[in-house]
Amino acid sequence: MKNNRREFIKNLGLTGIGLSIGIDGFSKNVALKKLTAATLALEINPFIIIENTGKITLVNSRPDMGQGSTQAVPSLLAEELEVSLDQVSIIQSDGRSKYGSQQSGGSSSVRGLWMPLRQAGAAAKEMLIKAAAEKWGVNAADCYAEAGKIFLKGSQKSVTYGEVADLASTYQVPKNPKLKDPKDFKIIGKYNKRLDVPDRVSGKAIYGIDAEIPGMVYAKVVHSPRIHDSIASIDDATARKVVGVLDVIKIERAMPHTKVDAVAVIAQNQWAALKGAKALTVNWKSESGKYLNQNTSEYFEAAYTAAKKPGIRAEEKGDFDAHFESAGTKLEAIYETPFLAHAAIESENATVHVKDDGSVEVWAPIQGPDGALSQVAQYLGVPEEKVKINVTLLGGSFGRKAYMDFLNEACDISRKIKKPVKVLWTKEDDIAQGPYRPAMLSRMQGVIENGRAKAFHHQAIGESIAGQVFNGLRPNTADDWLSGELSQENHQYNFEVNKVSYSRVKTSIPVVWWRSVYASNFGWGQECFIDEMAHEAKKDPLEFRLGLLKNAPRFTKVLNLLAEKADYKTPLPAGKAKGIAVFRSFDSISAACVFVSKTDNGIKIDKVVSVIDCGMFVNPDNVKAQTEGNIIMGIQAATKGGITFENNQCVQSNYHDYQVLRNSETPKMEIHIVENYERPGGVGEPGLPPIAPALGNAIFNLTGKRERKLPLGV
Amino acid sequence: MPVFNLNINNKVYKITAEADMPLVWAIRDLANLKGTKFGCGMAQCGACTVHLDGQPIRSCQMPLSALSKKAKITTIEGIAEPTLHAVQKAWIEEQVPQCGYCQSGQIMSAVALLKTNKNPNDEEILAAMEGNLCRCGTYQRINQAIKNASKML
Ligand code: FES
Ligand code: FES
Numbered sequence: 002m003k004n005n006r007r008e009f010i011k012n013l014g015l016t017g018i019g020l021s022i023g024i025d026g027f028s029k030n031v032a033l034k035k036l037t038a039a040t041l042a043l044e045i046n047p048f049i050i051i052e053n054t055g056k057i058t059l060v061n062s063r064p065d066m067g068q069g070s071t072q073a074v075p076s077l078l079a080e081e082l083e084v085s086l087d088q089v090s091i092i093q094s095d096g097r098s099k100y101g102s103q104q105s106g107g108s109s110s111v112r113g114l115w116m117p118l119r120q121a122g123a124a125a126k127e128m129l130i131k132a133a134a135e136k137w138g139v140n141a142a143d144c145y146a147e148a149g150k151i152f153l154k155g156s157q158k159s160v161t162y163g164e165v166a167d168l169a170s171t172y173q174v175p176k177n178p179k180l181k182d183p184k185d186f187k188i189i190g191k192y193n194k195r196l197d198v199p200d201r202v203s204g205k206a207i208y209g210i211d212a213e214i215p216g217m218v219y220a221k222v223v224h225s226p227r228i229h230d231s232i233a234s235i236d237d238a239t240a241r242k243v244v245g246v247l248d249v250i251k252i253e254r255a256m257p258h259t260k261v262d263a264v265a266v267i268a269q270n271q272w273a274a275l276k277g278a279k280a281l282t283v284n285w286k287s288e289s290g291k292y293l294n295q296n297t298s299e300y301f302e303a304a305y306t307a308a309k310k311p312g313i314r315a316e317e318k319g320d321f322d323a324h325f326e327s328a329g330t331k332l333e334a335i336y337e338t339p340f341l342a343h344a345a346i347e348s349e350n351a352t353v354h355v356k357d358d359g360s361v362e363v364w365a366p367i368q369g370p371d372g373a374l375s376q377v378a379q380y381l382g383v384p385e386e387k388v389k390i391n392v393t394l395l396g397g398s399f400g401r402k403a404y405m406d407f408l409n410e411a412c413d414i415s416r417k418i419k420k421p422v423k424v425l426w427t428k429e430d431d432i433a434q435g436p437y438r439p440a441m442l443s444r445m446q447g448v449i450e451n452g453r454a455k456a457f458h459h460q461a462i463g464e465s466i467a468g469q470v471f472n473g474l475r476p477n478t479a480d481d482w483l484s485g486e487l488s489q490e491n492h493q494y495n496f497e498v499n500k501v502s503y504s505r506v507k508t509s510i511p512v513v514w515w516r517s518v519y520a521s522n523f524g525w526g527q528e529c530f531i532d533e534m535a536h537e538a539k540k541d542p543l544e545f546r547l548g549l550l551k552n553a554p555r556f557t558k559v560l561n562l563l564a565e566k567a568d569y570k571t572p573l574p575a576g577k578a579k580g581i582a583v584f585r586s587f588d589s590i591s592a593a594c595v596f597v598s599k600t601d602n603g604i605k606i607d608k609v610v611s612v613i614d615c616g617m618f619v620n621p622d623n624v625k626a627q628t629e630g631n632i633i634m635g636i637q638a639a640t641k642g643g644i645t646f647e648n649n650q651c652v653q654s655n656y657h658d659y660q661v662l663r664n665s666e667t668p669k670m671e672i673h674i675v676e677n678y679e680r681p682g683g684v685g686e687p688g689l690p691p692i693a694p695a696l697g698n699a700i701f702n703l704t705g706k707r708e709r710k711l712p713l714g715v
Numbered sequence: 716m717p718v719f720n721l722n723i724n725n726k727v728y729k730i731t732a733e734a735d736m737p738l739v740w741a742i743r744d745l746a747n748l749k750g751t752k753f754g755c756g757m758a759q760c761g762a763c764t765v766h767l768d769g770q771p772i773r774s775c776q777m778p779l780s781a782l783s784k785k786a787k788i789t790t791i792e793g794i795a796e797p798t799l800h801a802v803q804k805a806w807i808e809e810q811v812p813q814c815g816y817c818q819s820g821q822i823m824s825a826v827a828l829l830k831t832n833k834n835p836n837d838e839e840i841l842a843a844m845e846g847n848l849c850r851c852g853t854y855q856r857i858n859q860a861i862k863n864a865s866k867m868l
Contacts, residue, residue: 067814067851194810201815202806203799204750204791208816211749219744244716244733272733272740275756346754346762346850347816396752396816397850428755622810626853630813633852656759656848665841667854 048100048118049078049125055163057084057149062094062103063110064368065197066345066395066402067630068685069623070110072195076619077114080188081122081181083146084162086196096370096390104369106403106514108587108683111619115681123178131172132165183617183678192622209366209393212352214421218247220414221274222424223264223283224254224434226650229292229509230285232262240266240281245273249281250417255380255409256436256511257470265414271425294508295649297340300440304462304506308335308444312460312502313477315484319498321446324456328448332537336445336526337710338693339643341438341515342653344661347396348431349407353377353414354421360387361412362421366395368403380409381416399634400514404436404470432659433651437644438515439464439508443526447534448498454534454549456498459487459527464508466518479503483519491585492527493553494546510646516634517686520586524690525639525697525711528582532698533707542698543569543581558675559583559590559614566673567594567610577607580698584690587683589615593632593691596668597699597715604700604715606636608669611688616679625672628688632670635692637662640715719779722786723748724793734780739763741779742790750791750819754848761847764820765790771827773846791819794826802826805864813851821847825861834865 050058059078063070075091094100102113126146133151134141143154152159183189200206225231237249248267253260264283268274294300325331351365361383367373370390378385395402411424426434441463448456467482468474480503485491489499515521535545543564550556560583564570573579576599583592596608609632618624641660645652653659672688693711700715701707719730721741728746742751742765754762756775763774766789767782782788794800799807802825812818821844828835828843835843840861849857 065814067812067816069813194807198807198810198812198815199799199803201812202803202818202822203795204748204819206815207749208752210753213747213749270732270736270740270744271753272736272744276733276735344850345814345816346760346848347752347814348754395814397814399850425753428757428760626810626813626856629855630852633854634850655757656755657757661848661850662852662854663848664844664854664857667852667858670855 048121049082051125051162051166053163053166055161057089057162059089059091060094060100061091062100062114063105064093064370064392064395066105066368066398068105068627069195069620070105071197072193073111073619073623074114074118076188077111077118078122080186081119082126084149085188086193088149093392094370096374098371100371103371104403106368106400108686112588112681112683119180120178123180124175127175127178128169128172129162129165132169133160135168136160136165189619190617190621193620195623207393208347208396209350209352209364210347210396210425212364212393212423214352214354214364217352217421217423218267218269218418219271219274220265220267220422220424221278222252222254222410222426222430223266223278223281224430225261225263225285226433227285227287227292227295228434228511229259229261229288231288232264233284233286235264236282240277243273243277243280245269246277248418249277250414252410252413252417254406255413256406257404258472263410265410267414267418267422275427292509292649294506295510295646297440297645300506300508300510301337304442305335307462307504307506308442308460310504312462312504313479315479315481315501315503316488317500318489319456321456321458321498321500324448324498325446325458328450328456330449330537332447332449332533334445334530334533334709336443336529338441338522338525339711340440340510340645341638341643342432342435342659343399343401343515344432344656344659345397345399345401348428349402349426350424351408351411352421352423353408353411355381355412355415355419357419359383360389362389362391363408364391364393365408366393366398366402367405367408368395368398372403373405373408376405377408377412381412399516400518404513428656429654432653432655436511436513438521439466439512440643441519441522443523445526445530447530449534449538452538452540454494454496454538454545457494457496458500458502459523460502460504461487461523462504463506463522464512465505466512466514468505469507469512474505480505486519486586487523487527493556493585494531494549495552496549516631517586517689520584520686520690521638524582524584525693528584528691528694529697529709532580532701546583555614555679556583556590559592559612562673562675563592563594563610563612566612566671569594578699578703580695580700580702582691582694582698586687586690588680589613589682589684589687591628591687591691593695595692595695595699597696597703599703604703606668606696606715608671609692610671610673612673612675613688614675614677614679615682615684615687616677617681618674618684621674624674624684627684628672629670631686631688632692633662633667635689636666636696638711639693639696640712642712719782721746721782721788723788724790730779732779735778737775738765738777738779738782738788739774742774742788748790748792752816752819754817759848760817761820761824762817764823764847766823766827769827769830771824791823794822800826801867802829802860802864805860805867809856809860809863811853811856811860813853817847817849821849821857825857825864828861829865829868833868835861
């Protein structure tokens with residue numbers, strides 16, 4: 002045990018001394034890199050706190066934005082520890098490094114924590130069993146753990162974990178505790194109701210917007226419509242007259258890669274802040290030197306120009322260009338996807354108190370408390386020990402609340418006014434300020450030979466998130482993160498010749514990850530083009546895919562299950578059609594079959610059948626819920642207008658002109674999960690990428706017209 | 716500043732606020748009932764839905780000055796007394812919420828629907844729920860939960 006155990010328990014505000022154990026040292030991956038279980042190492046840390054009063058607390062280290070981590074993460078601990086979740090309290094980690102990477106993102110929670118947290122649970126259980134055995138003077142092998150107690154085999158004897166926690170805490174933590182055989186799992190893989198749901202239906206759940214701190218004031222930040230402009234002058238005379246307005250100050254919006262001017266209206270309540278902001282006149286000085294392809298028309302023009310030139314090679318098997326040159330039957334097409342806003346219903350917000358003693362406390366809906374901790378410390382120039390991060394629930398995020406410019410704003414205001422402050426963005430800020438999913442092109446090329454697909458090239462074209470946000474892309478290099486999604490290893494189609502290339506198109510429109518990141522862009526080009534190749538080869542698209550996936554048993558299984566559940570082979574009556582697509586992302590394979598029909602007003606989506614192979618999973622119902630959400634968001638991405646910039650500013654401003662799917666637009670959805678004992682994959686995102694191409698393919702089958710540009714007219 | 720005696724969930728709150736303050740802020744920040752949420756601020760998302768004399772309204776669009784003296788406001792906290800409402804039970808049974816942020820508004824719309832229509836058909840459900848956005852995409856479960864709740868009532 003580490004000797005900071007007592008202090009840790011004290012910090013948590015817990016009573017009593019007991020066993021706290023956890024496992025850390027996992028590589029400090031952020032969403033930029035793929036997590037691999039192999040890089041995880043053992044170290045002690047407090048994920049499990051067993052007090053001698055009997056109270057058991059488990060730490061959820063991944064903020065819950067609706068993806069179910071409040072259940073999924075502690076389940077990994079509870080399974081091996083032999084407790085049920087209704088016996089324990091669950092708290093959210095605070096960003097300290099002892100919890101390892103705490104970023105919800107990249108669909109990484111379960112797949113990243115699968116081994117370390119199970120090991121933490123198993124190690125604690127072994128120590129508790131050993132303690133009970135010592136107490137009774139028996140062999141540990143004669144004891145077993147169940148439901149928070151240790152039992153002596155063949156007797157009535159039992160002790161609770163709390164009763165032996167003190168003794169257990171004196172032992173060395175076993176390095177290689179025995180893990181359960183997945184076949185013996187009682188929690189993982191089983192339907193269990195999420196215990197946080199009752200609070201979410203009764204108004205008791207606390208989101209960022211609900212933070213309430215004594216002495217707190219409210220701020221509305223006024224942003225530059227053209228994002229990068231500076232302030233020429235502020236006329237705040239009217240704003241200051243608004244009842245409740247306390248102050249108007251110049252602040253900055255510090256994004257990860259750039260800082261821009263902003264103005265904060267500080268008020269006694271939120272309404273006064275909003276009203277004050279409306280009454281404010283800010284004269285923005287155009288910083289045109291900072292605009293780069295800041296109109297979507299310019300950006301796309303640059304992208305289509307880039308599509309005429311070769312990109313940077315990311316991978317190549319065989320000589321694609323030579324094959325393409327000499328091929329008899331070849332195809333080429335460009336697919337387009339727009340910029341998209343995340344548009345969670347809870348907009349960006351953060352409450353921050355920069356205190357007189359130099360310490361800082363934060364209450365905010367953020368995806369990564371560890372990232373927030375270092376960001377706030379760095380931004381304010383205070384040591385990390387002086388920063389306390391309280392993560393609230395997130396009212397949706399989809400990638401947005403991992404980009405914490407709004408948190409910096411609250412820090413900047415609080416340090417300037419020396420009071421706790423809540424910053425709440427409006428929906429207009431959320432929609433018009435970005436960051437967005439980047440718009441992308443996929444230039445696809447293919448060669449058909451003797452009715453078979455022989456060569457395939459995917460040229461990805463657009464802004465790089467790593468390049469813009471993290472300034473992490475050297476010139477003339479491919480963005481691995483992006484090209485990895487397109488690699489042959491990922492799609493598994495066994496083309497003899499396969500090439501992936503990338504052309505960066507820079508823009509000053511802020512970009513960031515959006516649910517499923519680039520897979521949401523490139524699934525569209527890849528999977529529609531596979532259908533185009535199938536039609537050219539005069540093959541059924543399903544058969545064509547299965548033929549290319551002979552050496553990919555998991556893909557084959559997913560597609561066969563989809564065909565069965567969607568009754569793929571049965572022809573549909575006139576006026577109806579279906580289309581399929583499959584895409585692997587975040588270590589999971591998902592396929593969809595979308596059913597469409599012709600109506601008097603156009604095309605209607607009747608039904609979506611989705612199959613997911615995410616390896617082992619925690620709660621089948623949550624896998625289904627996440628996939629339903631992915632279908633809804635996938636349909637929005639495919640059919641609703643994206644974000645556009647004209648005159649260097651965003652055209653859209655709220656849900657009336659940036660539309661998300663409404664209830665009446667929901668098709669019937671059926672989700673099927675492939676059950677196996679494969680390593681866990683992601684769940685929160687992989688269901689999305691196949692939706693747009695399956696829909697595009699269905700529309701082609703319905704109308705004979707190949708759509709290559711999103712949004713589709715549905 | 717004007718003073719309003721707001722009857723929220725059968726309790727009178729003395730609220731001192733500007734007359735043009737939308738009800739949502741009075742409920743959230745002055746009565747400190749945080750279950751009602753703010754989303755779009757322009758009658759697009761329904762996150763702020765509460766009942767005014769039993770009718771669902773968008774509280775972001777209702778200035779305090781427009782409320783009659785006898786107005787009775789019900790929020791998500793008010794339907795839960797003393798135990799959970801049938802709609803809330805159905806929501807739990809169906810595991811509707813993901814992030815849950817929209818769900819106070821969804822539930823208030825559903826409760827209002829079932830009050831006037833004990834057994835709504837699909838079209839009636841869609842018509843009543845169309846103004847409530849859920850970015851997480853829980854609509855299929857919402858509609859199923861409403862049907863289940865109608866059987867419990
Ligand atoms: S906040 Fe009132 S309808 Fe969206
Ligand atoms: S559950 Fe997240 S917005 Fe509806």
